[in-house]
Amino acid sequence: MPRYKLTVAYEGTEFHGWQKQHPPGAEPLRTVQEVLERAVMEVVREPVVLHGASRTDSGVHARGQIAAFTTTTVLPLDRVAVAINARLPDDVQITRAVTVAETFDPIADAISKGYRYSIFHGLPTEIRRPMFDRRLVTYVPAVLDPGRMHAAAAGLVGTHDFASVTRVNHGRESTTRTVLACSVTASTSHRLRIDVSGTGFLYNMVRIIAGTLVEVGRGRLEPGAVPEIIARRDRTAAGPTMPPEGLCLMWVRYGGTKARRHEGTE
Amino acid sequence: MPRYKLTVAYEGTEFHGWQKQHPPGAEPLRTVQEVLERAVMEVVREPVVLHGASRTDSGVHARGQIAAFTTTTVLPLDRVAVAINARLPDDVQITRAVTVAETFDPIADAISKGYRYSIFHGLPTEIRRPMFDRRLVTYVPAVLDPGRMHAAAAGLVGTHDFASVTRVNHGRESTTRTVLACSVTASTSHRLRIDVSGTGFLYNMVRIIAGTLVEVGRGRLEPGAVPEIIARRDRTAAGPTMPPEGLCLMWVRYGGTKARRHEGTE
Numbered sequence: 001m002p003r004y005k006l007t008v009a010y011e012g013t014e015f016h017g018w019q020k021q022h023p024p025g026a027e028p029l030r031t032v033q034e035v036l037e038r039a040v041m042e043v044v045r046e047p048v049v050l051h052g053a054s055r056t057d058s059g060v061h062a063r064g065q066i067a068a069f070t071t072t073t074v075l076p077l078d079r080v081a082v083a084i085n086a087r088l089p090d091d092v093q094i095t096r097a098v099t100v101a102e103t104f105d106p107i108a109d110a111i112s113k114g115y116r117y118s119i120f121h122g123l124p125t126e127i128r129r130p131m132f133d134r135r136l137v138t139y140v141p142a143v144l145d146p147g148r149m150h151a152a153a154a155g156l157v158g159t160h161d162f163a164s165v166t167r168v169n170h171g172r173e174s175t176t177r178t179v180l181a182c183s184v185t186a187s188t189s190h191r192l193r194i195d196v197s198g199t200g201f202l203y204n205m206v207r208i209i210a211g212t213l214v215e216v217g218r219g220r221l222e223p224g225a226v227p228e229i230i231a232r233r234d235r236t237a238a239g240p241t242m243p244p245e246g247l248c249l250m251w252v253r254y255g256g257t258k259a260r261r262h263e264g265t266e
Numbered sequence: 267m268p269r270y271k272l273t274v275a276y277e278g279t280e281f282h283g284w285q286k287q288h289p290p291g292a293e294p295l296r297t298v299q300e301v302l303e304r305a306v307m308e309v310v311r312e313p314v315v316l317h318g319a320s321r322t323d324s325g326v327h328a329r330g331q332i333a334a335f336t337t338t339t340v341l342p343l344d345r346v347a348v349a350i351n352a353r354l355p356d357d358v359q360i361t362r363a364v365t366v367a368e369t370f371d372p373i374a375d376a377i378s379k380g381y382r383y384s385i386f387h388g389l390p391t392e393i394r395r396p397m398f399d400r401r402l403v404t405y406v407p408a409v410l411d412p413g414r415m416h417a418a419a420a421g422l423v424g425t426h427d428f429a430s431v432t433r434v435n436h437g438r439e440s441t442t443r444t445v446l447a448c449s450v451t452a453s454t455s456h457r458l459r460i461d462v463s464g465t466g467f468l469y470n471m472v473r474i475i476a477g478t479l480v481e482v483g484r485g486r487l488e489p490g491a492v493p494e495i496i497a498r499r500d501r502t503a504a505g506p507t508m509p510p511e512g513l514c515l516m517w518v519r520y521g522g523t524k525a526r527r528h529e530g531t532e
Contacts, residue, residue, distance in 0.1 A: 009397055061398075081393045093397050127347045131275055131359055132327075136398060 001070050003104055004080060007096035008036065008052075008065040012244065013135045014091060017058040018065070032056075032092055036067060039087035043080070044073040053106040053252040054113060057204075059244030061136065063095075064114075064251035066106045106252070112180060114197040114250040117210040117242065119144070121217075122190050137191070138210075138246030144217030146186040152216040153182035153194070155226030156209060163233040165209050166202035167241070175202055175233075184213060192217075195250075204241050211239035267336050269370055270346060273362035274302065274318075274331040278510065279401045280357060283324040284331070298322075298358055302333060305353035309346070310339040319372040319518040320379060323470075325510030327402065329361075330380075330517035332372045372518070378446055380463040380516040383476040383508065385410070387483075388456050403457070404476075404512030410483030412452040418482040419448035419460070421492030422475060429499040431475050432468035433507070441468055441499075450479060458483075461516075470507050477505035 016029040020037075028034055037050040053066040075083070081094040088094070117138070120130040124141040156179045163175040179198040186192045194210050212229065215221040221229075221239070229237045282295040286303075294300055303316040319332040341349070347360040354360070383404070386396040390407040422445045429441040445464040452458045460476050478495065481487040487495075487505070495503045 011398055079391075082391055085393065085395070090400055091397070093393075093395055095393060125345075125348055127351065127359075127361060129351070129359060131357070132277055132402060133399070134356055 001072050001102060002074055003068060003070040003100050003102050004075070005098050005100040005104060005106070006036075006067045006069075006081070006084070006094050008032070008067050008092065009063050009095050010061060010065070010092035011135060012056060012059045012061045015058065017060065018052050018054065018056045018062075032062075032065070033067075035089065035092060036084075037069075039084050040069055040071075042087050043083045044069075044071040044075070046071060046073065051106050053110050054249050056247075056249055057244055060247045060249070061245075062249040065249055066110070066252045066254075068100065068104055068106045070102065104254075109254050110200075110252050111255065112197055112199050112253045113201065114195065114253075115201070115206045116248045116250050117194040117196075117206060118246045118248070119192050119194070119210075119214070120190055121192065128190055135245055136248070138243050140214055140218075142214075142218045144192065144214060145219070146184050146192045146217065148219075148223050149192070149194070149213045149217040150184040152213055152221070152223035152226045153184050153196075155223070156182045156196070156230070160230050161233055162202055162205060162230065164229050164235060164238045165205050165212065166235070167204045167208075168235050177202060177205070182209070184217075206247060207242045207244070208235075208238050208240075210242040210246065213239070214242065215239040267338050267368065268340055269334060269336045269366050269368050270341070271364050271366040271370060271372070272302075272333045272335075272347070272350070272360050274298070274333050274358065275329050275361050276327060276331070276358035277401060278322060278325045278327045281324065283326065284318050284320065284322045284328075298328075298331070299333075301355065301358060302350075303335075305350050306335055306337075308353050309349045310335075310337040310341070312337060312339065317372050319376050320515050322513075322515055323510055326513045326515070327511075328515040331515055332376070332518045332520075334366065334370055334372045336368065370520075375520050376466075376518050377521065378463055378465050378519045379467065380461065380519075381467070381472045382514050382516050383460040383462075383472060384512045384514070385458050385460070385476075385480070386456055387458065394456055401511055402514070404509050406480055406484075408480075408484045410458065410480060411485070412450050412458045412483065414485075414489050415458070415460070415479045415483040416450040418479055418487070418489035418492045419450050419462075421489070422448045422462070422496070426496050427499055428468055428471060428496065430495050430501060430504045431471050431478065432501070433470045433474075434501050443468060443471070448475070450483075472513060473508045473510070474501075474504050474506075476508040476512065479505070480508065481505040 018032045020033045021029040048069040050069045081097040120137045121140040121144040122128050130137045159178040161176050182196045284298045286299045287295040314335040316335045347363040386403045387406040387410040388394050396403050425444040427442045443466050448462045
């Protein structure tokens with residue numbers, strides 16, 4: 001049976017995250033998985049189960065989420081994304097569709113993932129605030145130093161026990177993960193982005209990394225403090241969990257090919 | 267009495283345009299003028315009348331709208347914009363505040379204005395659609411040729427009777443205006459923008475110019491046909507009125523100084 005791998009982009013603002021949620025006795029919440037699975041079923045005209053690579057939280061965006069489904073229906077590849085998109089609301093879209101092996105597992109087969117956290121920063125007494133893209137960036141009412149943040153980011157790279165930067169009661173056995181790269185780039189005097197990639201991420205890990213780097217950027221922590229914060233394996237040592245609107249899942253990489261970032265959406 | 271000139275940016279999506287509208291027996295509609303005037307009155311603690319340079323339509327955006335009000339309250343200039351912004355919703359903001367002569371009239375004193383119309387184009391059978399900025403661009407389901415459009419745009423420049431590119435029953439006496447410049451720029455293979463500036467604009471003029479240039483871009487009209495379309499002074503000779511979401515008032519120029527585009531908002 002054909003199995004399809006979809007690259008999915010969404011603005012998370014009006015979704016309750018990726019994963020389906022059916023509260024007992026109530027309507028299912030509006031989640032990306034729910035909305036996308038329904039659109040796929042309308043196209044293939046049979047029940048399908050849609051699996052995603054990353055369970056992004058409520059309000060978190062994606063440019064390169066990966067989802068997969070198996071169907072008995074053979075679909076022409078050049079039409080499957082267009083057909084699904086025609087049945088999707090305007091805050092989610094397929095940007096690419098390919099066929100994959102029947103055994104393809106979007107979670108287990110993922111080699112690495114990349115996230116971006118976007119920040120608009122400035123003193124609250126300044127006029128400047130984000131507006132046209134306010135749903136896609138987090139506003140930080142302080143002046144941040146991207147150079148200090150970038151220096152601190154280097155302290156995250158490598159294989160570590162990241163218990164300091166995940167939610168307490170995270171419910172996973174091991175908190176050891178590998179961060180492949182972490183960089184902080186200023187695009188204007190008021191805008192910066194944190195790009196972090198790794199082989200896997202703990203719950204809230206990117207948002208707490210961002211919060212910790214913001215503490216460095218505003219001068220409350222020294223860049224050299226990051227390795228010690230990680231070594232303490234204590235959530236209270238790290239910075240706050242940043243809000244979801246600045247976070248975006250950029251790509252998921254599988255066996256040698258990286259899901260391209262801008263295949264469809266610009 | 268001090269008179270203040272404000273540069274105003276807004277996302278027009280959820281506004282019924284600039285101008286106040288109070289339907290009889292109903293709540294006033296949500297307009298930029300209404301919302302902004304109320305915020306100003308909260309700051310100055312007295313009634314004010316706020317005048318704008320351009321009555322943008324429902325759904326049209328602005329980066330450089332100009333508004334002015336006179337008050338008996340003397341406000342420190344470095345705080346007036348921050349104080350007003352603190353009382354504004356997140357889809358409108360002041361990006362600059364200056365004091366002006368008591369006689370300053372934002373409509374009569376305007377020397378020129380600039381608008382931008384932003385388009386995302388591509389065949390409907392293609393995957394690509396705008397998503398993250400879907401409220402700020404118009405999607406055109408066709409492949410457009412920006413070079414042809416730019417060539418056609420030159421035919422609009424100058425002082426002409428623009429009756430062909432305004433709404434029938436426009437209600438103004440003269441339909442002669444001067445277009446100072448009109449250019450079409452492709453930013454990616456799917457995105458282009460039309461920038462037009464002039465000493466004054468008729469109702470729907472930029473949206474009909476955009477619709478006419480789109481007809482050229484898709485090959486239904488020749489670039490050289492534009493002067494003839496204008497010369498006919500007949501609305502039916504021009505292209506369709508494009509929807510509001512692609513349109514943005516970029517700047518209004520007064521006596522030698524141009525309202526800067528990015529003073530506050532980025």
